[in-house]
Structures are given as C-alpha cells and as structure tokens.
Amino acid sequence: MASASSPSATSKSRNPPAARFSKDKPPRVLLAGVFKPYGIDDAFGRRENVMELFHNQVTRAQGIASMRFQHRSFGLYFIAANIDAPTTVLDFPTLEEFIRELKRGYDVVGISFITPNFVKAREMARLVRLQLPSARIVLGGHGAAIEGVESLIECDHVAKGEGIRWMRAFLGEDTDGPIHHPNLVSAENKHIYGVPTPGRTGLLVTGVGCVNGCRFCATSHNFGRDYTPFLKTGKEIFEAACRMEDEYHCSDFFVMDENFLKDGRRARELVEEMERANRFFQFAIFSSAETIRAFGIDNIVRLGVFWLWMGVESKKEIYEKNRDIDVAAMVAELQDHGIAVLASGILFIEEHTPENIEEDIDYLISLSPSFIQFMQVIPFPVTPIYEDFKRKGWLDPSIPFEEFHGQKRLAWRHPNFTPEQTETWLGKAFRKEFDVLGGGPMRMTRAHLNGVKRLKRMARTPTVVAREKVLLERVRELRLLVPVMARYAHDARESELIASLKQDLDRELGAYTMRERVFVAATFAFAAKYALQLGWKGDRTQPPTHRTEYRTPARRKRGWSAMLRHVPRPKTLLHAVLPKSTI
Ligand code: B12
Ligand code: SF4
Structure with missing residues (x-):
C-alpha cells in the first residue's frame, strides 16, 4: 500500500487536494530554488546551465563586452507574497545552506526547478525526506511538467502551471483573493565591461503564460496555453510602478511577461495612466511581431519601451505570430525609435540541414538588432514538439535532463546533424554575429x-x-x-x-564634460580589473544566497515593505551615476 509520501499517493495537478492543515497553527512553508554552484560540470549540472541570461544565451561569445547580471527566482517571491502562511524563501542556496534551513523545521517544502535542474531537485527532495520526514514536498516550476516526475522524484505533490493559486488552494486559503505584486528588482550584480551598473530597474510580472501556443514554446504550454494576469489593468500596472518608484526610486522596469503587448487594451490603459498623471516610466518588454504591429510604433514610443525581445525564430518556419510581417522593417523601425531589439532565433528545426542552416543565422544577423539569442530547439516535456519528436523516435533517453539547455549539443537526435555539428554551428552563429555586428x-x-x-x-x-x-x-x-x-x-x-x-x-x-572625463577614467580601471579577472579566474560567478522571511513572528512586526525590501543601495558616487538603465 502506498504511504503518504510514496509516488503513487502523489497528487499532480493544477488543482491540489483540499488542505489538511489546522487553521490555528498555520503550516510553516519553505520555498527553495535549486542549489548552487551553477554553470559547472558536476554530478548535478552542466557548464551550460549558467545562472545568467545574457552571458549564457545572448552575448556569450562577446568576451569582455558580454552583459552580466543575475535574476532571482521570481516565482518563489510571488508565491510567498500571496499566501498567508509563514514562509521562508531560500534563493540560490548551497546544498549545506539548504540542509541547515531544513533543520529549522518546516511543514511544507516547495522546490522550484526547471527541466535542466531535475537532478538537483531530486537530490533536494531526498534530503527533505531524510531531514523532515513529515514535511510535505511540493514540486513546482517548469520542471513539474516532466513526464512522470511524480515517480522520478520523491514528493507528495506536483504543482503544474501557475503556482499562486495552486499553493493557496493547497493551504486552504482564498484562491480568488487579489494578487499582491511584491517589490523586486529585475536584475542584480550588473556590470558591462566590468563597470557596475547598479541602477534600480524594477520588476513587473504582469502575468504568466501565452495563448499563442507556438509548438516549441515551454512557457505557453506549461500554463496550458492560457494567460494568467497578475496585474489585470493598465491602472494596476501603473500603481505597482508608482509604488516601486516611491520605494526604490526606479523608473525603469523589466516586464516579465512572455507577450506583454498581446493585451493591447491593458498596454494602452497604462499609457493613458502615465499621461494623465504626467508620470512616465520606461519598460523593457517581450512581445511578438503581430502584437507589435497591432500596437503600433507611436504607441510603443508613448509607452516608453526602451528594450524589446522579439521571437524572430526562423525564416524557414514561419509561425503565426510572424506571418505576413516584414520583420526586417519592424526591427529597423523599432531601433530607429530608440528601442534596443533582442531578436531570438531557433536553430535545428527539422528543416535545417548543414547546407541551409547558415541562411537562418545570416538572416538573424542581417536584421542588425542590438542583441541576438541563438537557441537550439529543445523538446521540453509539455510542448507539442515533445510528443511529435517522441513519435518520430528522435528523443534520446541517454541524454540526461541536465543537457536540456539548448546551448551546446542538441538534446535530441536531429535527422540531419550529428551532436558535434550542432555544437559547432551554435558556436559559429554567436561568433559570426559578434564579428559582423560587434x-x-x-x-x-x-x-x-x-x-x-x-x-x-x-x-x-x-x-x-x-x-x-x-x-x-x-x-x-x-x-x-x-x-x-x-x-x-x-x-x-x-x-x-x-x-x-x-x-x-x-x-x-x-565633448565630454570634466566630470564625465573622470568617470570615463574610472571605467578603464573597472574594465582592466575585470579583464584580469576573466583571464585568471574565468567568467563564472555564483549569485549570493538570499533568505527572505514572510510573516514569521519577527517579520510581522516590521510590516510588508520591510519584508519585501531586497534592493541594495548604491555604494559610491560612481555607482550612483554610471549607467543605470540596462536591465
Ligand atoms: C528568469 C529566467 C531565467 C533566469 C533564472 C532565474 C532563476 N533564479 O532561476 C536565467 C536568465 C538565469 C535563466 C537561465 C536559464 N533558463 Co530560464 N527563464 C527565465 C524566464 C524568462 C522567466 C522565469 C520567471 O521568473 N517567470 C515569472 C515567474 C512568476 O513564473 P515562474 O517562474 O514560471 O513561476 C510560476 C510557476 O511556474 C509556479 N512555480 C514556480 N516555482 C514553483 C514552486 C512551487 C513549490 C510551486 C507550487 C509553484 C511554482 O508558480 C509561479 C507563479 O505562477 C523563463 C521564461 C518565462 N517567461 O517563464 C525562462 C525559463 C524558465 N528558462 C528556461 C531555461 C531552459 C533556462 C536555461 C537552461 C537556459 C540556458 N541555456 O541558459 C538556464 C538555466 C539556468 C539554471 N542553472 O537554472 C526554460 C525552462 C524550460 C523548462 N521546461 O524547464 C524557460 C521556461 C524558458 C523557455 N521557454 O524555454 N532563466
Ligand atoms: S508568441 Fe512567444 S511566448 Fe507566445 S507561444 Fe509563441 S513563442 Fe511562446
């Protein structure tokens, strides 16, 4: 017979079982991200799973010019800010720190992970069972979509898709209560050419999921091809931005929303709110070409977009979102209006062969965007291509989940490429982009x-x-x-x-002013130090551990804003004036 913790008793769903916790003594919840070190080859991970966006997937071939910054595991903070139970978020722990945290005693341990961190999540779950046998283990995040995960990792529940609602239901709380948007910064430990860029770019997660359902897209399918807004109206977004500006003095925001302009009405309302209040914010957004066209360049300027990630994907396989759109003209127009465009492309779709793949690489480069992300097709469980590739016999069970990162060799068997060729072509693409565009x-x-x-x-x-x-x-x-x-x-x-x-x-x-000359001189010092560091120590850095308590007795006295304050203050005058605007 199955015990409460055995896989067969596991609930795995978008709708968790009714809570069995006492109202008088709310459960103590620990929400943890997977343990570091990241981006090294070891028993738990691979060199390519770097905890940095640009340095791993975008500017990775650009040496000292590569943009460096790290993001927190935002989902954990969103769940913690929206449940009533006393909760601790442990982000970027070492394994030892995680074990030490477990010893404090918890009733529920939530582990957030993505597919390439499967082995880390499995190890953490094993440790929870060892240290806290009576705690409920909840698996969440994109890794929860792995086929049969409930029998592969020791756990009690698997929360698929959106997690706030799931956790509220699990804890017996009001699932329909308003979503509180925590105050968070978008990126930390930022530097370009070794020069710190510590300005405060706030984070706005306006919603999760995307209804478009492009066949390779994990984000869309993980949320059931549905969109869950966290900020439903332009007014709500504006108010969240005002709150963060009041507290952090940030007027730039990174909007974490796979397709922000898809809800054009909400974006227009946001413009109107800003114009009515004569209070303007700037935004870095992700949006698909169809939505950019529908919203129009004038509105995009009014909205204050300064950076935009657009899925160009491929010239060979045209997705609905790019159909009948002159992408080259669109990128040029956006950049001509001051918007730095990141164009992402996917390599190794089925149509690609060693003879034609360079055409797609050249196409991306010919758009001359500010940044390009080259990403290999990855058949993430839950996407239609996963099922499709499985049917075709292209999934290779000998490739472990740690290699589902899209940044070295393909994580499946392509009919036209050897694994070595996929690595060579990817490297070539990034190198060519750098050589041609700088x-x-x-x-x-x-x-x-x-x-x-x-x-x-x-x-x-x-x-x-x-x-x-x-x-x-x-x-x-x-x-x-x-x-x-x-x-x-x-x-x-x-x-x-x-x-x-x-x-x-x-x-x-x-000409530069005297003051600017002083700062320019300082940038040389930073860059020289960074160049030395790259030469001696290499480019890997690990994010610091962040432990944040919510509604624990000590914290309750200090109030919400103290609980949610994560922003480091500028350390020097130089920190205060150097570029603050890049995410
Ligand atoms: C920010 C981000 C990163 C950051 C990492 C931040 C961090 N601290 O982990 C950086 C840039 C470093 C990064 C790196 C990578 N990433 Co990334 N990343 C994202 C991104 C853009 C946003 C994630 C986010 O914060 N969303 C907002 C929050 C609110 O949503 P959420 O995390 O999904 O959380 C919700 C639910 O999933 C759920 N949930 C999450 N955790 C938990 C836990 C519990 C207990 C419960 C109940 C629920 C729950 O509830 C939350 C609220 O609804 C997503 C794409 C996307 N838009 O989601 C890709 C994404 C998660 N990344 C992905 C990948 C593949 C990678 C890399 C391997 C890429 C690479 N080659 O470099 C590396 C791996 C790094 C590593 N070592 O882990 C994939 C994962 C696919 C998959 N199926 O596993 C995604 C989906 C992109 C994609 N479409 O392919 N990434
Ligand atoms: S438009 Fe972008 S976010 Fe939406 S499904 Fe397609 S790839 Fe995913």
Whole structure:
C-alpha cells in the first residue's frame, strides 16, 4: 500500500487536494530554488546551465563586452507574497545552506526547478525526506511538467502551471483573493565591461503564460496555453510602478511577461495612466511581431519601451505570430525609435540541414538588432514538439535532463546533424554575429542614439518630450563606456563601428564634460580589473544566497515593505551615476 509520501499517493495537478492543515497553527512553508554552484560540470549540472541570461544565451561569445547580471527566482517571491502562511524563501542556496534551513523545521517544502535542474531537485527532495520526514514536498516550476516526475522524484505533490493559486488552494486559503505584486528588482550584480551598473530597474510580472501556443514554446504550454494576469489593468500596472518608484526610486522596469503587448487594451490603459498623471516610466518588454504591429510604433514610443525581445525564430518556419510581417522593417523601425531589439532565433528545426542552416543565422544577423539569442530547439516535456519528436523516435533517453539547455549539443537526435555539428554551428552563429555586428552594448547605444535623433523630429507632445529626455540620459550614461569599448574592440571591424558611433555621439552631445572625463577614467580601471579577472579566474560567478522571511513572528512586526525590501543601495558616487538603465 502506498504511504503518504510514496509516488503513487502523489497528487499532480493544477488543482491540489483540499488542505489538511489546522487553521490555528498555520503550516510553516519553505520555498527553495535549486542549489548552487551553477554553470559547472558536476554530478548535478552542466557548464551550460549558467545562472545568467545574457552571458549564457545572448552575448556569450562577446568576451569582455558580454552583459552580466543575475535574476532571482521570481516565482518563489510571488508565491510567498500571496499566501498567508509563514514562509521562508531560500534563493540560490548551497546544498549545506539548504540542509541547515531544513533543520529549522518546516511543514511544507516547495522546490522550484526547471527541466535542466531535475537532478538537483531530486537530490533536494531526498534530503527533505531524510531531514523532515513529515514535511510535505511540493514540486513546482517548469520542471513539474516532466513526464512522470511524480515517480522520478520523491514528493507528495506536483504543482503544474501557475503556482499562486495552486499553493493557496493547497493551504486552504482564498484562491480568488487579489494578487499582491511584491517589490523586486529585475536584475542584480550588473556590470558591462566590468563597470557596475547598479541602477534600480524594477520588476513587473504582469502575468504568466501565452495563448499563442507556438509548438516549441515551454512557457505557453506549461500554463496550458492560457494567460494568467497578475496585474489585470493598465491602472494596476501603473500603481505597482508608482509604488516601486516611491520605494526604490526606479523608473525603469523589466516586464516579465512572455507577450506583454498581446493585451493591447491593458498596454494602452497604462499609457493613458502615465499621461494623465504626467508620470512616465520606461519598460523593457517581450512581445511578438503581430502584437507589435497591432500596437503600433507611436504607441510603443508613448509607452516608453526602451528594450524589446522579439521571437524572430526562423525564416524557414514561419509561425503565426510572424506571418505576413516584414520583420526586417519592424526591427529597423523599432531601433530607429530608440528601442534596443533582442531578436531570438531557433536553430535545428527539422528543416535545417548543414547546407541551409547558415541562411537562418545570416538572416538573424542581417536584421542588425542590438542583441541576438541563438537557441537550439529543445523538446521540453509539455510542448507539442515533445510528443511529435517522441513519435518520430528522435528523443534520446541517454541524454540526461541536465543537457536540456539548448546551448551546446542538441538534446535530441536531429535527422540531419550529428551532436558535434550542432555544437559547432551554435558556436559559429554567436561568433559570426559578434564579428559582423560587434558588441551588444555598442549596438544598444547606437539604437538609443538613433532614437534621440528620431524623437526630436516627432510632434512635441509632453510624452515625446519626456521620452526623449530619458533616452538622452541613457545615451549619455552609455557614452561613458564608449572609450572602454574602443580599447577592448575585438577586431578592426568592431573598432571602426565604435569609432563611427563615437563620432555620431560627439556630434550629438559635444565633448565630454570634466566630470564625465573622470568617470570615463574610472571605467578603464573597472574594465582592466575585470579583464584580469576573466583571464585568471574565468567568467563564472555564483549569485549570493538570499533568505527572505514572510510573516514569521519577527517579520510581522516590521510590516510588508520591510519584508519585501531586497534592493541594495548604491555604494559610491560612481555607482550612483554610471549607467543605470540596462536591465
Ligand atoms: C528568469 C529566467 C531565467 C533566469 C533564472 C532565474 C532563476 N533564479 O532561476 C536565467 C536568465 C538565469 C535563466 C537561465 C536559464 N533558463 Co530560464 N527563464 C527565465 C524566464 C524568462 C522567466 C522565469 C520567471 O521568473 N517567470 C515569472 C515567474 C512568476 O513564473 P515562474 O517562474 O514560471 O513561476 C510560476 C510557476 O511556474 C509556479 N512555480 C514556480 N516555482 C514553483 C514552486 C512551487 C513549490 C510551486 C507550487 C509553484 C511554482 O508558480 C509561479 C507563479 O505562477 C523563463 C521564461 C518565462 N517567461 O517563464 C525562462 C525559463 C524558465 N528558462 C528556461 C531555461 C531552459 C533556462 C536555461 C537552461 C537556459 C540556458 N541555456 O541558459 C538556464 C538555466 C539556468 C539554471 N542553472 O537554472 C526554460 C525552462 C524550460 C523548462 N521546461 O524547464 C524557460 C521556461 C524558458 C523557455 N521557454 O524555454 N532563466
Ligand atoms: S508568441 Fe512567444 S511566448 Fe507566445 S507561444 Fe509563441 S513563442 Fe511562446
């Protein structure tokens, strides 16, 4: 017979079992992300599972020019901020720290993981059972979609899809209560060319999921091809932004929403709120081409978008979202209006062969976006391609989940490529992009500068004037890095591109002021130190551990804002003035 903890007694669903906790003594909840170190080859992970977005998937071939920053495991903070039970979030722990935390005693331990961290989650669950045999183990996050996970990892419950509602139901709380948006910064430990960029870019998670359901997309299918808004209206987004600006003085926000402009009405309301209050914020967003077209460039400028991630994917397989759209013209128009575009492309779709794959790589590069993400197709469980590849016999059970990262060799058997070829082509793509277009920070500066020029020619509404002012400030900040960019240019072509950018900047902004010269000198010191560090120690850094308590007796006295404050203050004057705007 199955025990309460055995796999066969496991509940695995979007609707958890009714809570069995006493109302008088709420359960103590621990929510943990998987343990570090990340991005190294060991028994639990791979070198390619780096806990950094750009440095692993975007600017990875760009050496010292690669943009560096880390994100918290946001889902944990969102769940913790929206349940009533006393909760601890443990983000980026070592295994020892996790064990020490378990010894404090918990009734529920939630482990958040994605597919490549399967083995880490399994080890953590094993330890929970060992240390706290009576605690309920809940698995959540994208890893929860792994086929048969309930029998592969020791656990009591598997929470598939959206987690706030799941956890509330599990704990016997009101599932329909309003969602409280915690105050969080988007990225930490930020630097470009070794120069800290500590400004406060706030995080807004306006919702999870996407209804488009592109066949490879884990995010869409993990949430049942449905969208769950966390901030339902433009007013709610505006109010969340105001709150964060009041507390953190941040006016830039990274919007974590797979397809933010899909809800055009909400985005328009946000514009209206900002214009009505004459209080403007800037946003970095993800959006698909169809939604960009529908929203229109003028509205995008009014919204204050300064950075945009767009799924270009491939010229060979046209997804609905890109159908009948001149993507090249769209990227050019966005960048001409000051918006740095990240175009993502997928390599090794079925149509790709060693003979034609370079066409797609060249296509992405020809768009000349500020950044490109090349990602290999990964058949994540829950996506239609997973089932499709399974049917075709292309899934390879000998490839462990740790290798489902899309950044080295393909995690499945492609009919037209050997595993070695997939690694070579991916490396080639990133290298070619860097050689042809130069470094991302330089290209982003160029896009922002073009925007300043363009906005000057637009109708002088208060919104456009406000947007131009902020964009100009951003360009001034990034310009401080241009001499360092020139010093570390990786080849003659990049030197030329930077020289031309410098000329245009000088024409637009005049000579550096004395104060700016001092800061430029300082950037050289930072960059030299970073270059030495890269040479000696390599490029891997581990995020620090973050332990945050919610509603524990000590914390309750200090109130919500104290519980949710995570923002480090600038340490020096230099920290305070260097570029703050890049996410
Ligand atoms: C931010 C992010 C990162 C950050 C990591 C942040 C961190 N501290 O872990 C960075 C940039 C470092 C990163 C790296 C990678 N990532 Co990533 N990342 C994302 C991204 C863009 C957003 C995640 C997020 O915060 N969403 C907002 C929160 C609120 O949603 P959520 O995390 O899904 O959480 C909700 C539910 O899942 C659930 N939930 C989550 N945890 C738990 C736990 C419990 C107990 C419960 C009940 C519920 C629950 O409740 C939450 C609220 O509804 C997603 C794409 C996306 N839009 O989701 C990809 C994504 C998660 N990443 C992915 C991948 C593959 C990677 C990399 C391997 C890529 C690479 N090669 O570099 C690496 C691996 C790094 C590592 N060592 O773990 C995949 C995972 C696919 C899969 N099926 O597993 C995703 C889905 C992207 C994609 N579409 O392919 N990533
Ligand atoms: S539009 Fe983007 S987020 Fe939506 S399903 Fe397609 S790839 Fe996923």
